[in-house]
Amino acid sequence: MGLLSKKPDQPEEPASPGLVAWQPNPRDRCDKRWCVAQAYVRTLHGPRHLPLLWCAHHFVELETDLFMGGSRVDDHRDKLRAAEAAFANKKEKP
Numbered sequence: 001m002g003l004l005s006k007k008p009d010q011p012e013e014p015a016s017p018g019l020v021a022w023q024p025n026p027r028d029r030c031d032k033r034w035c036v037a038q039a040y041v042r043t044l045h046g047p048r049h050l051p052l053l054w055c056a057h058h059f060v061e062l063e064t065d066l067f068m069g070g071s072r073v074d075d076h077r078d079k080l081r082a083a084e085a086a087f088a089n090k091k092e093k094p
């Protein structure tokens with residue numbers, strides 16, 4: 001019954017999630033195993049644009065391999081730098 005409640009004009013899943021703009025979210029975590037850092041970069045893989053998320057550290061570490069795979073990259077590390085700068089400024093003030 002629940003299957004019939006789907007809107008007919010809604011595809012099963014986004015055909016290409018990569019075509020939807022991605023913004024880093026505090027809930028987004030690096031996809032590298034064991035890594036719990038917040039993701040600031042998304043790469044897209046394969047014909048279906050499967051997304052993987054990376055923290056700044058692991059993106060730099062894997063960057064060459066990721067580009068070799070022909071990934072599209074959404075790089076939001078500027079937001080990380082801005083956050084770090086804001087944090088540093090806050091710390092310096094008494």
Ligand SMILES: [Zn+2]
Nearest residue numbers: 030035055058
């Ligand atoms: Zn990581």
